[in-house]
Amino acid sequence: MSSRSIGPSIGPSTGPSALPDTLWFTRCPVPTATGIAADRGWLAREFAADGIAVRSLQDAPPEEAADHHYTHALTGLFREGGNVPALWARSRGAATRLIGLTWIEERQVVLVRVGSGITGPGQLRGLRLALPHHGIGIDFWRAMALAGFRGALALAGLTLDDAVPVDVPAVPGGGQWSAELAALRDGTVDAVYVKGALAVEAARRIGAEVAVELDAAPDRRARVNNGTPRPVTVHQRLLDEHPELVARFLAVLLEAADWAAERPAEVARILRAETGAGAEGVAGAYAAGSHRTLRLDLSAERLELLALQERFLRERGFLVAPVDVQAWADPEPLRAARELLDRRRAGVAAGLRGPLDVPARADGLRRTAQ
Numbered sequence: 001m002s003s004r005s006i007g008p009s010i011g012p013s014t015g016p017s018a019l020p021d022t023l024w025f026t027r028c029p030v031p032t033a034t035g036i037a038a039d040r041g042w043l044a045r046e047f048a049a050d051g052i053a054v055r056s057l058q059d060a061p062p063e064e065a066a067d068h069h070y071t072h073a074l075t076g077l078f079r080e081g082g083n084v085p086a087l088w089a090r091s092r093g094a095a096t097r098l099i100g101l102t103w104i105e106e107r108q109v110v111l112v113r114v115g116s117g118i119t120g121p122g123q124l125r126g127l128r129l130a131l132p133h134h135g136i137g138i139d140f141w142r143a144m145a146l147a148g149f150r151g152a153l154a155l156a157g158l159t160l161d162d163a164v165p166v167d168v169p170a171v172p173g174g175g176q177w178s179a180e181l182a183a184l185r186d187g188t189v190d191a192v193y194v195k196g197a198l199a200v201e202a203a204r205r206i207g208a209e210v211a212v213e214l215d216a217a218p219d220r221r222a223r224v225n226n227g228t229p230r231p232v233t234v235h236q237r238l239l240d241e242h243p244e245l246v247a248r249f250l251a252v253l254l255e256a257a258d259w260a261a262e263r264p265a266e267v268a269r270i271l272r273a274e275t276g277a278g279a280e281g282v283a284g285a286y287a288a289g290s291h292r293t294l295r296l297d298l299s300a301e302r303l304e305l306l307a308l309q310e311r312f313l314r315e316r317g318f319l320v321a322p323v324d325v326q327a328w329a330d331p332e333p334l335r336a337a338r339e340l341l342d343r344r345r346a347g348v349a350a351g352l353r354g355p356l357d358v359p360a361r362a363d364g365l366r367r368t369a370q
Helices: 034-042 042-048 082-090 141-154 178-186 197-208 238-243 243-261 262-274 281-283 300-315 330-347
Strands: 020-029 054-056 077-080 096-102 108-112 128-133 164-169 190-195 209-213 229-236
Touching: 020 034, 020 042, 020 229, 020 243, 034 077, 034 141, 034 243, 034 262, 042 054, 077 096, 077 243, 082 096, 082 141, 082 229, 082 300, 096 238, 096 243, 096 300, 096 330, 108 141, 108 178, 108 197, 108 238, 128 243, 128 300, 141 190, 141 300, 164 178, 178 190, 178 197, 190 197, 229 238, 229 243, 238 243, 243 330
Parallel strands: 020 054, 020 077, 128 164
Antiparallel strands: 077 229, 096 229, 108 190, 108 209
8 A cells, every 4th residue: 555645535636527546445343335345356446447546444554544434534435334433423514424324233232240140121220331431532332332221221111320330441452342341250340232243252251141132122223323223424525526436336335235145155254354253253243144234225214213323322422413314314326326236237138248347437426515
């Protein structure tokens, strides 16, 4: 990678239609269409003929890209990640647009010590709940724990006020949930919220037991959290000046999601690389069929669930200003991406080259700023 600063990837330019030299993408270490597309090399291939490099923000030097994943200050960035930083950045005035949402069932549980006798949400009343504390701009770990406990308590008609929050400072250099699980093991707290592949492995190492399995709740609202639903966002300037690039990027993600739906073993391999977890952790964290749920949409249900998360984060002080989720969402790029992919597939059916072999331009997609 070049040693130059990543800087704004749009500009200086000779005019508003000049193509950027670089597009950036960032994603969390979880199942994402972006991660699949990056692993397959499809994002780089899509824009190669335009002379546009496509790079992962995770590969940039930390001193240059330390906070872009959270602030989305980079104009040429596509972000598929947790909704807490995305909503936080938007509430602080970041010029982003919501262009897609996924819902991946990523195992969410409340853990207790072995032999505690706690086997259901009603028994969380009065218990000491671990709330991590990280010294970062947006403490999404703390937000996740609060939302997870809220969902678990709600299953028994309880609220966060019915339990006792206990701050657990993060350990520098510690792994995910390491401080909270250590506090559980040592008896400082009675319950810990965890999710995902590494959490499954860490819990097994200390012998913790599951008290509440949020994935088993029939009501999805119990599982609304940082990754459910998970947004894809883009900078408003890129969308205004180059809507065709945004549509093409999304078309690759749609193609990747469809590819993943037919290849569970390949998706599991990619997930192991993305999460850093072993086969057992990945299998324990993601429900059977998760490889078929990477496709993006902006359905009314997912927007309503994201709005529920926005209200919770605002009430808990994570957002400095309200975020109107409906106004933030822009369905046009996803609609254009679907049309583009349909045209490419029609070309394949007619005997032309594959949809990801040659980058096709989505002409006629320019529109005024919103």
